[in-house]
Every structure is written in structure tokens, then in C-alpha cells.
Amino acid sequence: MRLYALLFFSLLIAGALGIVVGSGDLADPELRDTFLKLRGFRLTAAFLAGAALAVGGVVVQGLFRNPLASPSVLGTTAGASFGGQVALLLSGLTGVSSGLVSPEMLVPIGCFLGALGALAVLLLFLRITQDLLALLLTGFVLSALFLSMSAFVTSVAQETWELGRAVVSFSLGSVSGTGPRQLAFAIPLVVTALTACWLWGRPLDLLLSGEEEAQSMGANVTGVRWWSAIWVSVLVAGAVSIGGNVGFVGLVVPHMLRPFAGTQHQRLIPAAALGGGLFLVVCDVIARVIPARSEMPLGVVTGLIGAPLFLLLLVRLRRERAYA
Amino acid sequence: MRNGEGHMGLSARSVNVSLGGRAVLHDIDLDARPGEVLALLGPNGAGKSTLLKALAGLLPYEGDIVLGDANSASLSPRARARRISYVPQRSLLRSALSVEEVVALGRYVHGGSFGGLSKNDQEAIDHALDTAHADVFRGRIFTQLSVGEQQRVLLARALASDAPILLLDEPTAALDVGEGMAVLRLIRSLAEREHTIIVVLHDLADARSTTDRALLLKEGAVVERGDTAKVVAPDPIRAVYGVRLIENARIGFEPDQDSSGEAPGA
Numbered sequence: 057m058r059l060y061a062l063l064f065f066s067l068l069i070a071g072a073l074g075i076v077v078g079s080g081d082l083a084d085p086e087l088r089d090t091f092l093k094l095r096g097f098r099l100t101a102a103f104l105a106g107a108a109l110a111v112g113g114v115v116v117q118g119l120f121r122n123p124l125a126s127p128s129v130l131g132t133t134a135g136a137s138f139g140g141q142v143a144l145l146l147s148g149l150t151g152v153s154s155g156l157v158s159p160e161m162l163v164p165i166g167c168f169l170g171a172l173g174a175l176a177v178l179l180l181f182l183r184i185t186q187d188l189l190a191l192l193l194t195g196f197v198l199s200a201l202f203l204s205m206s207a208f209v210t211s212v213a214q215e216t217w218e219l220g221r222a223v224v225s226f227s228l229g230s231v232s233g234t235g236p237r238q239l240a241f242a243i244p245l246v247v248t249a250l251t252a253c254w255l256w257g258r259p260l261d262l263l264l265s266g267e268e269e270a271q272s273m274g275a276n277v278t279g280v281r282w283w284s285a286i287w288v289s290v291l292v293a294g295a296v297s298i299g300g301n302v303g304f305v306g307l308v309v310p311h312m313l314r315p316f317a318g319t320q321h322q323r324l325i326p327a328a329a330l331g332g333g334l335f336l337v338v339c340d341v342i343a344r345v346i347p348a349r350s351e352m353p354l355g356v357v358t359g360l361i362g363a364p365l366f367l368l369l370l371v372r373l374r375r376e377r378a379y380a
Numbered sequence: 381m382r383n384g385e386g387h388m389g390l391s392a393r394s395v396n397v398s399l400g401g402r403a404v405l406h407d408i409d410l411d412a413r414p415g416e417v418l419a420l421l422g423p424n425g426a427g428k429s430t431l432l433k434a435l436a437g438l439l440p441y442e443g444d445i446v447l448g449d450a451n452s453a454s455l456s457p458r459a460r461a462r463r464i465s466y467v468p469q470r471s472l473l474r475s476a477l478s479v480e481e482v483v484a485l486g487r488y489v490h491g492g493s494f495g496g497l498s499k500n501d502q503e504a505i506d507h508a509l510d511t512a513h514a515d516v517f518r519g520r521i522f523t524q525l526s527v528g529e530q531q532r533v534l535l536a537r538a539l540a541s542d543a544p545i546l547l548l549d550e551p552t553a554a555l556d557v558g559e560g561m562a563v564l565r566l567i568r569s570l571a572e573r574e575h576t577i578i579v580v581l582h583d584l585a586d587a588r589s590t591t592d593r594a595l596l597l598k599e600g601a602v603v604e605r606g607d608t609a610k611v612v613a614p615d616p617i618r619a620v621y622g623v624r625l626i627e628n629a630r631i632g633f634e635p636d637q638d639s640s641g642e643a644p645g646a
């Protein structure tokens with residue numbers, strides 16, 4: 057309870073900063089409303105993406121029984137980003153936006169398919185070998201593959217100036233331009249998947265003991281794996297579609313919270329949702345105040361904070377020779 | 381057993397198991413009854429653990445395995461786990477779950493798939509921890525316990541499911557003499573509570589002291605079956621292990637009457 061109180065309180069402060077801090081001047085009465093609205097969307101997007109990515113991290117760490125797994129390490133984020141770029145490209149080239157499906161809707165669908173594709177490859181791979189290092193390396197290869205395919209999509213998109221810009225800024229990951237329509241699609245996706253992950257918490261606890269023991273305790277192992285993969289894909293798709301193509305959240309946040317919230321999924325998941333949201337809101341505030349020619353992309357900030365934290369974790373894990 | 385499914389036995393008929401295209405078990409028949417401890421004996425590679433996993437429904441098999449009045453193959457994983465509980469030699473759990481959280485995993489088979497623990501669940505967890513003498517370390521982290529302590533927690537996890545049939549894979553393999561004796565006595569006391577128990581044992585003397593009946597396996601087939609005293613006897617033992625059995629030759633141990641009967645550190 058104290059953990060939740062602390063997370064809530066920090067979130068309030070970070071949220072207030074998220075509204076106040078920025079290049080625009082709130083004292084200008086004509087622009088104040090616009091600024092407040094934009095920052096409100098941005099704040100919501102950062103919180104939502106952070107919550108989704110952190111819980112996605114918790115679930116894949118349980119799913120693959122690997123403390124170093126996360127949507128970005130396993131290539132799920134890259135898959136989602138690639139899927140989103142393809143969706144953007146298709147909607148741009150064919151002008152689908154005028155038809156039944158708007159790009160705001162097409163991008164999350166593309167992200168979901170990309171994320172699920174990446175996770176499906178890993179799950180199928182898991183049937184061949186349970187080796188955890190091999191799993192991480194496969195995730196790395198998948199990530200690299202999706203990045204190179206994304207580069208191809210970007211190069212195709214460059215043929216039209218506006219499309220090229222849209223694809224590049226999407227792949228950089230930024231919540232600054234997130235609008236109400238994107239949020240309207242992402243919020244139900246993320247909230248549904250967060251709830252589902254919490255509901256799947258007990259079977260995920262069973263999976264921590266490995267396939268055989270989980271099965272002996274009554275878990276439908278295959279079912280739990282695939283459903284979890286689907287929920288993680290929805291989470292990552294929701295995050296990436298609103299500019300959350302950022303690394304390290306799913307890795308760093310669960311590890312920081314486990315010593316306080318415990319390892320049981322139903323206790324860790326709500327804490328990770330709050331903690332992940334807080335982490336990205338703070339990163340987004342930092343992105344605005346770091347002096348740069350234009351605003352620093354969010355993914356750069358999470359990387360700068362996340363990478364050293366990740367290395368610290370690695371050292372600690374080696375010392376403890378166990379999950380922390 | 382507190383409540384749950386009631387007493388039930390296990391019977392297997394013509395069970396065959398192949399792993400990687402190789403036949404590992406051939407036409408195994410066995411019957412285990414409530415209140416009895418059945419030992420699976422045999423040299424390394426005889427197929428004891430494979431048989432135990434097949435009985436638990438963890439390996440594909442041919443033949444029939446009947447739990448009480450239901451064919452195991454017709455049960456869902458949860459319904460099966462409500463009837464039969466499998467205790468591995470070591471758990472693959474590496475995460476920092478507390479002992480109580482580990483035992484709580486055994487309650488998954490009851491109640492809904494989703495949601496938390498009920499009052500009844502908590503009572504079952506307390507009862508299981510108490511029965512397995514694991515309540516003293518309930519708040520500790522499972523992975524930080526000794527192997528013997530972990531074994532008792534795994535037993536408590538199995539007991540928490542209230543399953544009437546218990547399968548144990550070499551429960552004393554990595555334990556010292558005191559811990560091993562405590563686990564064997566626990567197995568006996570569970571049989572007195574009308575559990576049906578099948579246990580893979582390496583130590584033939586343990587089998588003689590703890591189990592009622594035994595199945596002696598060699599190369600995936602049953603060589604001898606019946607009362608443990610009849611199975612762990614000179615002729616079958618020589619045929620299977622190639623050693624001569626000498627009665628009363630080894631030093632023996634018994635619980636210290638002055639102590640509480642618990643292993644030190646319990």
C-alpha cells in the first residue's frame with residue numbers, strides 16, 4: 057500500500073510538471089488552452105505507453121522465465137513498429153484514410169500484427185529449445201530483421217515528402233504529436249490488455265516453475281502462452297501506435313519494482329502499470345527540458361536512463377544468481 | 381486430505397511410453413490404493429521417473445490410466461490436477477516467490493482461473509504448510525531454502541491442491557539422513573490419512589521401511605511386483621541390480637525419541 061501511495065504521489069507531481077514544463081508560455085491567455093490540451097494528450101500518451109510497456113515486460117519475463125526479457129529485447133517492439141510503418145505506408149500510398157478504415161485505426165492493427173508475429177516466432181522457437189540465451193539471441197536477430205525491414209519501408213516512404221516524414225517520426229517514437237483520435241483507439245486497447253494480464257496473473261505464476269510443473273498444477277500451458285502473447289502484443293501495439301516506440305521501459309521498471317511489490321503477477325502488474333506510466337511521464341518531461349535544437353526524442357531519453365540501469369541490473373543478477 | 385475429491389486409487393493398464401521414437405516403457409500395469417504407499421524401484425534408466433510423469437499426465441502415453449472413476453485422458457489439466465498431484469525431485473522455480481506464495485500455486489486448481497485467493501484457499505495453504513512442517517519458513521524466499529526444506533515446500537504445494545493421489549519423484553534423493561527420514565515419515569503419515577501415494581525411490585532400504593508395495597522395473601518393463609518385502613528380496617534384486625541383498629547388513633537410523641521427531645532445522 058505504501059508503494060502505491062508513493063507511486064500515486066510521484067505520478068501527481070510528474071503529471072503537474074508534464075502540464076507546466078515546455079517551450080510554450082502558459083501565461084499567454086490566447087495560447088494557454090491549446091498548450092494545456094496538447095500537453096494533456098501528451099501526458100496521457102506517455103502514461104499509457106509506459107504502463108503498457110512495463111506490464112508487457114512483466115508478462116514476457118514470466119512467460120519466458122527470463123529476467124532479461126522485455127518487449128524491446130525480444131523484438132516485439134521492433135515488430136510492432138515495423139507493422140505500424142507498413143500500415144502508415146499502405147494508408148498513405150493507397151489513400152485508405154478516405155475509406156472505411158482511418159490511419160489512426162490502421163496503425164494499431166499493423167502494430168498488433170507485427171508484435172504478435174514477432175512473439176509467435178519466439179513461442180514456436182521455444183518448442184525447439186528452452187535455452188534462455190538462445191531465446192534472447194533470437195529476439196536480437198528478430199529486432200535486427202525488423203529494423204532493416206523498417207529501413208526499407210522508410211526508403212519507400214521517402215518518395216513522398218509528407219509520408220516519409222510521418223514514417224520517420226513514427227519510428228523515432230514521440231508522444232508529442234499524439235492526438236485525441238489516436239488516444240481514443242489506444243486507451244481501450246491498453247486498458248483491456250492490462251486487465252487481461254492481471255486476470256492471467258495466477259497461471260503466469262504457475263509458469264514460473266517451468267512447463268512441466270505448471271502443467272502438473274493444472275495450467276493449460278499452451279493456452280496461457282498464446283493468450284499472454286496476444287495480450288502483450290495488444291499492449292505493445294497500443295504503446296507504439298501512440299508514439300511509445302521506446303526501449304528499456306519493460307526491462308527496467310519491473311526489476312525496480314520487484315523488491316517492493318514481490319514477484320506474484322497479480323501484485324506486480326498493477327505496480328508496474330503505475331511505475332511504467334510514471335517512468336515515461338518523467339522521461340517525457342526530461343525530453344522537453346534537455347537543451348537541444350529541437351525536442352529530444354523520447355526513445356533517446358529512455359535509452360540514456362535505461363541502458364545504465366540495465367547494466368546495473370545485470371551486475372546485480374550475476375551477483376545474486378537468481379531473479380531479483 | 382482435508383476435503384476435495386475424496387479417497388481414490390489409481391490404476392494403469394498396458395501403459396506404453398515412447399520418447400523421441402524410442403520405446404521407454406512397455407505394457408506397464410499397476411494399481412495404487414488409498415492408504416497405501418507404492419514404490420517404483422529399479423536401476424537408473426529403468427523408466428521410473430518416466431512412468432511417474434506418464435501417470436501424472438505430463439507425457440504422452442498409450443494405454444489407460446484411471447484416476448478414481450475417470451480416465452485420466454478425458455480430464456482437463458485442472459480436473460486432473462485436482463485428483464493427482466506431482467512432486468518433482470527439484471523445482472525449476474528460479475523467481476523470488478515466498479514459500480507461502482509457492483504453496484498458494486497449488487490452489488490454482490480450485491476456484492476460477494482468475495482472481496485471488498479465497499478464505500478456503502488460505503485455510504488449505506495453512507493446513508498444507510502445517511502438515512509438511514514447512515510453516516516455520518513460510519515467509520522466506522523459496523530459492524534460498526536448503527534442498528530438504530524446498531522438498532517439504534513442494535510437498536506442501538502438492539497437499540494444498542487437496543488431491544487424493546500423490547506422486548513423488550525421489551523425494552529423498554538430495555537430502556541428508558535427518559531430512560530424508562522426516563520426509564519418509566511424512567509420506568507414511570499421509571498414507572494414514574488415506575492418500576494414495578506412488579513414490580520413486582533410489583534407496584531400497586528406504587523402500588523397505590516406508591512403502592507397502594513395490595514395482596521393480598528394468599529397461600522399461602516390470603520385473604517384480606507385490607509386497608515390498610517380497611520385491612526387495614535377494615532373487616529379484618540380484619536379477620535387476622546384479623548385487624546380493626544381505627538382510628540387516630547396513631547401519632540403520634531411527635528418529636530420536638527425545639527430540640520432537642523433526643529433522644534439525646525444521
